[in-house]
Amino acid sequence: MQLEKWAERRILILGMTYPSYSRKYVENVCTGGLDSETLQMVRLHPIPHRYMEDGSRFHSFQWISARVMPHQSDPRPESLRVEPDSIRVGEQIPAAQMQERVRLLRKSPSRVRSVEELHALEKSEKRSLGIVQPKEITGIRLRTKTEAERRDWLRIERLVLRQQAMFGTPKPLDFPEADFVVSWVCDDPTCKGHESGLKKWDLHELYRKLKGDPKRDEKTLEMMHKQLNLKEREVFFFLGSFRGRMYQFGLMDTFSAPIERQRSLFDLG
Structure with missing residues (x-):
């Protein structure tokens, strides 16, 4: 474009x-x-x-x-x-038209075989976005953020909200208390595996809403395992590079849809 x-x-x-x-x-x-x-x-x-x-x-x-x-x-x-x-x-x-969503993602020229291919495209044409379908999910875990990370967030918050208060009513953001880390292998023989924190908004929102629930971590990880279950779902990763580190790609969001299985003739009727 x-x-x-x-x-x-x-x-x-x-x-x-x-x-x-x-x-x-x-x-x-x-x-x-x-x-x-x-x-x-x-x-x-x-x-x-x-x-x-x-x-x-x-x-x-x-x-x-x-x-x-x-x-x-x-x-x-x-x-x-x-x-x-x-x-x-x-x-x-x-949501009732999941296969239409899948069709558009499959058709996109931004869909690539692997993160390795995405890195090669970054070097040749500065490509900074890509869609990858993982071959295997090797790990899903939660990392609680440190107090140092909280202090850095609050320091920037004070500066931004002080600036915003001059123009209107500021809206504080809840500190994202955890990273949701996904490990995977691409469908590429050169792939040695990748790991990235998932920045998906509705995942962070779920974790925020579960604050105070003793099973907060368990419920969040359960949802992630369900959405990224390659045996039951077709999974797409949306990857993007960072402005200051264009060689590094992060896992910005994901989408998954139930695998459409062909029905036997004996199932019809």
């Missing part, structure tokens, strides 16, 4: 990371989607999701239209600057 100035684009939202504080935008949510014309992955920011009007808020696998242009301060080619006020929410591909 070649853009040089503001243009209206239609984009299918794939997922969002847990919000983070931004000194420039107050708050930002890393948001990935598929461009309707090419089905290539794009990255949208700034998306101050919690500060947006209800009619502009969107969900995964929902079409939106918005004015976008290449993000001039972001060297990653898939990054688009969006006018938040221009976002118009369209139809959502419902």
Whole structure:
């Protein structure tokens, strides 16, 4: 997708990371989607999701239209600057149409065989986004964040909220108390395995809502194991590189759908 100035684009939202504080935008949510014309992955920011009007808020696998242009301060080619006020929410591909979601992901030119292939594309064409279907999930665990990480979060929070208070009512973010770590092997003989914290917003939201529940960790891990069960589900990882470390890819979000099994002729009737 070649853009040089503001243009209206239609984009299918794939997922969002847990919000983070931004000194420039107050708050930002890393948001990935598929461009309707090419089905290539794009990255949208700034998306101050919690500060947006209800009619502009969107969900995964929902079409939106918005004015976008290449993000001039972001060297990653898939990054688009969006006018938040221009976002118009369209139809959502419902959960009842899981195979339509799967079809679009399979068809996307951003789908690659492995993280290794994604690294090669980063070197050759600065590719910074990709869709990978893992061959094997080798581990799922939870890591409780340290007090030092909490202090760093609160330090940035004080700076950002003090700045925001001059323009409106600030909205504090709950500190994300855990990392949800996934280990996997790609369907590629050169793959030696990968491990990354999953930044998926609704996973962090589940953990936040379970605060005080003695089985909080157990319930969260149980949900992760269910969603990433390769024997029962077709799993897609959405990976993205970091602006300051374009050679490093993180696991931004995931999607999984029940495996569609062909029915026997004896099952019909």
